[in-house]
Amino acid sequence: MKVIKLGGSVITNKRKPLTYRSYVTRRIARELKDERRLIVIHGGGSFGHYIVKKYGLNRKGFCLTRYYMEVLNNLVVRDFLKENVLCTGISTFSLINKDLNLNPILKLLNSNIVPIIFGDIIIENNEYRIVSGDALTVEIANKLNIETIIFLVDVDGILDQNRNVIKRVNINDINDNIFFKTSNATGGMREKINQIKKLRRGVVYILNGLKKGLLYDLLKGREVICTKIFIK
Ligand code: IP8
Numbered sequence: 001m002k003v004i005k006l007g008g009s010v011i012t013n014k015r016k017p018l019t020y021r022s023y024v025t026r027r028i029a030r031e032l033k034d035e036r037r038l039i040v041i042h043g044g045g046s047f048g049h050y051i052v053k054k055y056g057l058n059r060k061g062f063c064l065t066r067y068y069m070e071v072l073n074n075l076v077v078r079d080f081l082k083e084n085v086l087c088t089g090i091s092t093f094s095l096i097n098k099d100l101n102l103n104p105i106l107k108l109l110n111s112n113i114v115p116i117i118f119g120d121i122i123i124e125n126n127e128y129r130i131v132s133g134d135a136l137t138v139e140i141a142n143k144l145n146i147e148t149i150i151f152l153v154d155v156d157g158i159l160d161q162n163r164n165v166i167k168r169v170n171i172n173d174i175n176d177n178i179f180f181k182t183s184n185a186t187g188g189m190r191e192k193i194n195q196i197k198k199l200r201r202g203v204v205y206i207l208n209g210l211k212k213g214l215l216y217d218l219l220k221g222r223e224v225i226c227t228k229i230f231i232k
Contacts, residue, residue: 001037002148002219005137008045008119009154011076011211017050019073020067023168028152029083031216036107040080040087040138041150043133047072048119057121057128065121065130066093073118086113092120092131094148098205100139134195145203150218152209157227158189168228171197183216196229203228 006028013019021151032038044052045182047068055061073089076154080087088108095117096099108115119133120167141149157165158174174193196204217224 001039001146002035002040003039003124003137003141003146004150004215005133005152006031006040006042006076007151007153008047008049008133010045010152011042012045012072013049014046014049015018019046020072022075022079025076025079026083027212028215029080029085031213032219033083033085035219036112037218038107038114039105039144039146040114041133041137041140042073042078042116042118043100044069044072044075044119048121048130049076050105052121052130057130062121062123062128063092063216064168066091068131069118069120073116076118077116080114080116080192087116088113089116089118092117092136092186093122096122096131098124099141100136102143105140128178132195134192138195138198141202142200145201147201149202149204149206150198150215151206153189153192153206154208154217155189156208156225157206158193158229166227167225168230170230171199174229196231199231202231204231 011021011025013021048065049067051068054084067200068130076088077087083155091103103114121132122129122131204230205218205226214224
């Protein structure tokens with residue numbers, strides 16, 4: 001089984017509020033179509049992050065963030081269905097009650113339906129909290145012992161200080177000598193690595209989701225430009 005995280009910077013244009021990239025999502029759906037057992041998770045991009053920044057973590061911000069993340073999720077699900085990837089959306093808000101309830105996800109997997117989950121805003125101890133798609137990816141991978149975790153991002157992988165892609169690295173060898181560019185409501189690449197450090201097993205690929213064919217080639221076992229991170 002594999003888990004694929006579609007970065008918000010891939011499926012939306014982060015420079016333009018509420019701008020969804022349908023053609024990118026459809027191409028990704030076509031590239032992963034042959035996979036049998038798959039969980040897809042997507043980020044917030046210019047939907048969730050834009051709204052959280054604009055309205056903050058309060059009652060109105062909660063409602064608007066939930067609404068726009070549902071809108072984005074519906075667009076992703078619509079485009080996967082257009083490409084004949086049988087899937088359905090599930091919100092993280094509805095899965096979390098202190099712990100993450102995996103039953104709806106398992107039920108879908110048993111029916112050969114791809115669950116499409118997303119980074120979300122939740123209420124915990126009467127406070128509003130953002131759950132990033134990356135944190136969710138790691139938690140699900142750990143709980144289901146998933147060996148292959150793929151993060152689709154808008155760069156070619158983790159870059160060193162000279163901005164060259166680090167091709168293979170052990171998670172324990174990732175230190176501050178890397179180039180951190182992105183930042184958003186949930187922290188960008190630095191926070192992504194902090195989350196990946198919580199994985200208990202498996203291999204992580206950080207791959208450019210904006211470049212055509214890379215995901216397809218990776219899933220077919222071919223060598224592609226990306227960062228491959230070994231967990232243990
Ligand atoms: O884009 C955050 O998910 P991420 C989702 O994976 C929200 O960090 C609601 C901003």
